Amino acid sequence: MRIAAIGSGIIGGGWIARFILSGHDVTVHDPHPEAARILGEVIANATRAWERLFQAPLPTPGRVIWATSVAEAVADADYVQESVPERLDLKHRIIAEIEATAPATAIISSSTSCFKPSELRQGACHPARILVAHPFDPVYLLPAVEIIGGGATAERACALLTSVGMQPVQSNTDIGDRLLEAVWREALWLIKDGIATTQEIDDLIRFGFGLRWAQMGLFETCRIAGGEAGMHRFLGQIVAAQREPRTKLTDAPDLDNALIDRIAAQSDAQSGAHSSRELERIRDDNLVGILQALKATDWGAGQTVREMENAFYAREGVAATGYPLRIYDVTVPGGWVDYNGHMTEFRYLQVCGDATDAFLIHIGLDAGYRAKGCSAYTVETHIRHIAEVKAGERLSVETRLLGHDAKRFRLHHAILREDGSIAATGEHMLLHVDTAASRATPMGEALIAALDAVAAQESEAHPPHAGAGIRSVGKTPLAI
Amino acid sequence: MRIAAIGSGIIGGGWIARFILSGHDVTVHDPHPEAARILGEVIANATRAWERLFQAPLPTPGRVIWATSVAEAVADADYVQESVPERLDLKHRIIAEIEATAPATAIISSSTSCFKPSELRQGACHPARILVAHPFDPVYLLPAVEIIGGGATAERACALLTSVGMQPVQSNTDIGDRLLEAVWREALWLIKDGIATTQEIDDLIRFGFGLRWAQMGLFETCRIAGGEAGMHRFLGQIVAAQREPRTKLTDAPDLDNALIDRIAAQSDAQSGAHSSRELERIRDDNLVGILQALKATDWGAGQTVREMENAFYAREGVAATGYPLRIYDVTVPGGWVDYNGHMTEFRYLQVCGDATDAFLIHIGLDAGYRAKGCSAYTVETHIRHIAEVKAGERLSVETRLLGHDAKRFRLHHAILREDGSIAATGEHMLLHVDTAASRATPMGEALIAALDAVAAQESEAHPPHAGAGIRSVGKTPLAI
Numbered sequence: 001m002r003i004a005a006i007g008s009g010i011i012g013g014g015w016i017a018r019f020i021l022s023g024h025d026v027t028v029h030d031p032h033p034e035a036a037r038i039l040g041e042v043i044a045n046a047t048r049a050w051e052r053l054f055q056a057p058l059p060t061p062g063r064v065i066w067a068t069s070v071a072e073a074v075a076d077a078d079y080v081q082e083s084v085p086e087r088l089d090l091k092h093r094i095i096a097e098i099e100a101t102a103p104a105t106a107i108i109s110s111s112t113s114c115f116k117p118s119e120l121r122q123g124a125c126h127p128a129r130i131l132v133a134h135p136f137d138p139v140y141l142l143p144a145v146e147i148i149g150g151g152a153t154a155e156r157a158c159a160l161l162t163s164v165g166m167q168p169v170q171s172n173t174d175i176g177d178r179l180l181e182a183v184w185r186e187a188l189w190l191i192k193d194g195i196a197t198t199q200e201i202d203d204l205i206r207f208g209f210g211l212r213w214a215q216m217g218l219f220e221t222c223r224i225a226g227g228e229a230g231m232h233r234f235l236g237q238i239v240a241a242q243r244e245p246r247t248k249l250t251d252a253p254d255l256d257n258a259l260i261d262r263i264a265a266q267s268d269a270q271s272g273a274h275s276s277r278e279l280e281r282i283r284d285d286n287l288v289g290i291l292q293a294l295k296a297t298d299w300g301a302g303q304t305v306r307e308m309e310n311a312f313y314a315r316e317g318v319a320a321t322g323y324p325l326r327i328y329d330v331t332v333p334g335g336w337v338d339y340n341g342h343m344t345e346f347r348y349l350q351v352c353g354d355a356t357d358a359f360l361i362h363i364g365l366d367a368g369y370r371a372k373g374c375s376a377y378t379v380e381t382h383i384r385h386i387a388e389v390k391a392g393e394r395l396s397v398e399t400r401l402l403g404h405d406a407k408r409f410r411l412h413h414a415i416l417r418e419d420g421s422i423a424a425t426g427e428h429m430l431l432h433v434d435t436a437a438s439r440a441t442p443m444g445e446a447l448i449a450a451l452d453a454v455a456a457q458e459s460e461a462h463p464p465h466a467g468a469g470i471r472s473v474g475k476t477p478l479a480i
Numbered sequence: 481m482r483i484a485a486i487g488s489g490i491i492g493g494g495w496i497a498r499f500i501l502s503g504h505d506v507t508v509h510d511p512h513p514e515a516a517r518i519l520g521e522v523i524a525n526a527t528r529a530w531e532r533l534f535q536a537p538l539p540t541p542g543r544v545i546w547a548t549s550v551a552e553a554v555a556d557a558d559y560v561q562e563s564v565p566e567r568l569d570l571k572h573r574i575i576a577e578i579e580a581t582a583p584a585t586a587i588i589s590s591s592t593s594c595f596k597p598s599e600l601r602q603g604a605c606h607p608a609r610i611l612v613a614h615p616f617d618p619v620y621l622l623p624a625v626e627i628i629g630g631g632a633t634a635e636r637a638c639a640l641l642t643s644v645g646m647q648p649v650q651s652n653t654d655i656g657d658r659l660l661e662a663v664w665r666e667a668l669w670l671i672k673d674g675i676a677t678t679q680e681i682d683d684l685i686r687f688g689f690g691l692r693w694a695q696m697g698l699f700e701t702c703r704i705a706g707g708e709a710g711m712h713r714f715l716g717q718i719v720a721a722q723r724e725p726r727t728k729l730t731d732a733p734d735l736d737n738a739l740i741d742r743i744a745a746q747s748d749a750q751s752g753a754h755s756s757r758e759l760e761r762i763r764d765d766n767l768v769g770i771l772q773a774l775k776a777t778d779w780g781a782g783q784t785v786r787e788m789e790n791a792f793y794a795r796e797g798v799a800a801t802g803y804p805l806r807i808y809d810v811t812v813p814g815g816w817v818d819y820n821g822h823m824t825e826f827r828y829l830q831v832c833g834d835a836t837d838a839f840l841i842h843i844g845l846d847a848g849y850r851a852k853g854c855s856a857y858t859v860e861t862h863i864r865h866i867a868e869v870k871a872g873e874r875l876s877v878e879t880r881l882l883g884h885d886a887k888r889f890r891l892h893h894a895i896l897r898e899d900g901s902i903a904a905t906g907e908h909m910l911l912h913v914d915t916a917a918s919r920a921t922p923m924g925e926a927l928i929a930a931l932d933a934v935a936a937q938e939s940e941a942h943p944p945h946a947g948a949g950i951r952s953v954g955k956t957p958l959a960i
Contacts, residue, residue: 010705023795041757048872049764051811053771055834056789057796136688137705138760141767143784144688165788167687167781175676176684182666186659187698196655199749202697204656207647208616208624210697213690214770215780217682218667225490225617269679277521280618284529285777287621290694291533293769296815299762300695301647304623308645309536315503316537331531335776339850340915345833345858350826354535370819378825380950381863388857388918394531403954410953429950435820438868455954469949470860470909473890474883474935 001160004077004102006030006070006094008039011111012083014139016064017046021140022164023059028066029073039064046140053141070097077102079160081133083111091120099125107157109133113177117149129153133161134174143167146176206300215286216279224279231268285334292333313361323457324398324414327362328355334391342388349383352413352426355397359411363450373436374443376409380429384465387423394418401454402462406442407432409451412466427466481640484557484582486510486550486574488519491591492563494619496544497526501620502644503539508546509553519544526620533621550577557582559640561613563591571600579605587637589613593657597629609633613641614654623647626656686780695766696759704759711748765814772813793841803937804878804894807842808835814871822868829863832893832906835877839891843930853916854923856889860909864945867903874898881934882942886922887912889931892946907946 001024005016008030016039019026028039043064050058067073074080080102084094091110098108108130110120121127131149136142145161147154147170158168169175190196212221219231226234274282294302330351338344356378360366365376389395395415402410413426434441443451481504485496488510496519499506508519523544530538547553554560560582564574571590578588588610590600601607611629616622625641627634627650638648649655670676692701699711706714754762774782810831818824836858840846845856869875875895882890893906914921923931 045760045764048761048811049768051874052765052813052872053768053785054789054792055810056792057809057838058792059796136692137701138692138764138767141764141771142688142691143781144684146684163791165784167683167784169680169683169687171676171680173675175670175680176688178670179663179666179681179684180689182662183659183698186662190655190658195653196651197749198699200649200651200655201659202699203647203649204624204626204659205693205697206695207649208622208656209660210690210693210695211622212616212618213685214694215686215690215774217685217690218663219678219682221617269677280525281528282777282779284525284618284621285532286774286779287618288529288533289773289777290770291621293773293815294695294766297762297765297769299766301623304645304647305533309534311643312534312536312538316539329537330535331528333532335773337776339847340855340857345861346826346830349829349861349863350824353825358537367819375820377820377865377868379865381825381829381861381865382950383829383861383863385857385859385861392528392532403952405954408953410950427950429953467949467952469947470862470890470907472883472947473888473909474885 001078002027002076004028004067004074004080005083006073006080006098007083007085007111008032008035008042009083010042010137011135011139012081013039013042014046014137015081015083015111015135017043017140018164018166020062020064021046021050021058023062024164025062026064027073027077028064029068029070036066042140046138049138049141070094071101074098074102074106077106079107079109079157081109081111086112086114088115088119091115092123095120095124095130105129107131107153107160109157111135113174116173131157132174133157133168134176135166136176144169144176146171146174148173207304211287211290211301212283214290216283220279221283224276224283226276281334288333289335292335310367317361324400324412325359325362325454326396327399328358328397330354330395332389332391332393332395337391340388342390343393345385348385348415348424349381349426351395351397351415351424352381352383352428353378355399355413355415355426356411356428356430358397359399363454364446370435373434374441375433375435376430377433378428379431382427382465382468384425386425387417387421389417389423395423401451401458402427402466404448404451404455406448407440412463425463425465481558482507482556484508484547484554484560485563486553486560486578487563487565487591488512488515488522489563490522490617491615491619492561493519493522494526494617495561495563495591495615497523497620498644498646500542500544501526501530501538503542504644505542506544507553507557508544509548509550516546522620526618529618529621550574551581554578554582554586557586559587559589559637561589561591566592566594568595568599571595572603575600575604575610585609587611587633587640589637591615593654596653611637612654613637613648614656615646616656624649624656626651626654628653687784691767691770691781692763694770696763700759701763704756704763706756761814768813769815772815790847797841804880804892805839805842805934806876807879808838808877810834810875812869812871812873812875817871820868822870825865828865828895828904829861829906831875831877831895831904832861832863832908833858835879835893835895835906836891836908836910838877839879843934844926850915853914854921855913855915856910857913858908859911862907862949864905866905867897867901869897869903875903881931881938882907882946884928884931884935886928887920892943905943905945 003019003024004027005012006029008016008028016026080098082094084090110132112132113134117132121130124130128151131154134146136144143166145166145168147158147168154170161168187201222234223231291301291305294300295305332343336343336347360376398414400412402412409430411428414422415424417423431440432443483499483504484507485492486509488496488508496506560578562574564570590612592612593614597612601610604610608631611634614626616624623646625646625648627638627648641648667681702714703711771781771785774780775785812823816823816827878894880892882892889910891908894902895904897903911920912923
């Protein structure tokens, strides 16, 4: 597929980035004097995002080939993406220029969120090949694209867009923007009437329904709220609300039995393969994953989770009972399971690392200690993966201190399953470091005293595998 | 705080679950004959979700104490959460019963999404202590809660709800439900008019703007779309759309300069600490994290990412160039960095594990091979964490095969930074298993031949640390 792009701003540039990162060359025309700089910045951001997103070998990126005119850009094109400003006269002029030189079979897709294909097609030579392909910003990360226009051309466009990682939704009109426009209008009223600020509106979305919409959208999440009775029951609950609007946008359809039945039937077709209880668990596993992802980027609802974890540690402390210390428990989330159906290997080290963090809090090497400029870094790890672990299993960790000196300490974790059997062991050497200098430095008296107190309880023989390496296999190792 | 709950369905039960999981006892009254079963199911789901969400010591759960009447439930309460059906006469009766026996200082919060505090307060003895505290389903996972009512009582309620992990937004009226109702009405029109199905609407949300709303909401994401000129420019773009509605909900406020200025000023206060470029990167890091989380649960937009990765592998193959094999590259996402400011220890094993996966594809042990019932499991791992790695660094892996026999093979990965220096090494023993029997089994001829071909290139001495264990430190290990 030879691809051309007319217009390379935020939306046009997002399209171009998605195409070239998928390995396609794109010929680009944009008369804006700073077009090259702006597109370069969009592509840089998109490349940064794709490299971080995909754990797979990315294609060699395609090239951006600048054209000095629309005619030059589209001369050989199989697919043209038009993303010029939202003025119908301008769109008509550009489409006429495209049609003048592009091959007769070329697909012409407009990014417009304002005009219908019927409007764009006015005066066109080959109107059936003109479509709307309306994406969402950032185009290089959000898969959704609305394909409006239908027919064989739309099928060809969908095939191309699917191959670059998009999720086309075909329809006869703009659906997404109608939903967005409804929210925008209500939000504008809320601000105009002095009821809410942009911050309050955003907070209600990103700490509230935005989280559930990211994974199921509107209807599937509400189906769950209907419980076992599903969509019929939920819709029954909102009939009254539809009659007595709180919104400023009062033009409501009559939610009569025919409409309720239609929605319930569509919802059954969409979600009926899962029971309400299953949907709940799927939703919760997705929400746990999203919240943990936002915790890792320290943003929005993820910050709330981190603050709760800090509060739990502050309130509960680290209950280091017995010896070996019973110091850390965790339940395996659904997202920790790999294609073999059990906990991915790196999650074993995550459990060990979190148990090490709990041990560090136990000896006083906590956030307050780190704020003074020192921390503990793991320098060596030896894991024995012994048993398969499934999602939902509760794991607990038993921790021993195998030794320590002025700058180092050596931990041994046994990850136990609920029946007491060992799922894995981890042996770890940690180094006490000056974080600014990135250099080992002796621990102070308090830490040494805390380690001495733990070490005093370590009286049994070390585990037989402690200090052992991985044995050779097959060919005798060459002499070293 | 002594907490009481009147009503224990999906919303009331979600509240109760959040309170007891935070360590509070809750006295509950609900006359529904199956109340105990339903609440038990909600608490089971909430417990499952909290254990998977928090990597910290959870409090000992509080107890559910059933009361046979409203009076008994609230007799000692400091805080009462009312979640009975949405009928004003019923709410008035319940509030009267609460006021008859609850302490005069008790806060009475209603979960209502239909009535205002002024309506609930009609006829109350102590009207100022009656609030709306309106959450979003699932209450035990979504932090947002709207506190409507104001005053000192609202401050006390916010303090309690923040302590159980919620994010209160105080206002004078229901904001979230006005936004939701606007979307609902537009969605109902789309379905009534036969334009879209529930599936299509949900897909546009969960593959589109729902993903960006989960982390920034409406205004902050649109501020980014305005580029360097920010909110003013974006709003200028939508002025025309507001005048020419595509929605069925036509009551639009005049987006005049005064309203544009107000929104822009609020947006500056909300997001002005970050440049447009910074917000873009924050947004993209959050989206990458959310998409990877959904990939791990194999749902929605995460499935799209996984399909793209499979397509990349199918198209690009594993480019195993040179020896040691250059087999896997990855860029460190923002969410992989820990409190020390560099890549968390378990992500080193993730990189090694993904390089192992690439090696498995290289020798033919791919998804098609696994579908026949055999796979390779890592049974032992030895990592040397050598250098600190920051977010955004490009890492590449050099892989050697240190040995193999009929059932096992031993890999060595060197994780290289862009300057060629070693960030870490990983040594791994893998076992070829019959996955159904969960037992080691010999590899077939094709795999052995592929391993032989790699082994033929392994001619240098093994790395000196290969086969080595973690050395002892401090106290001499006890005899074993």
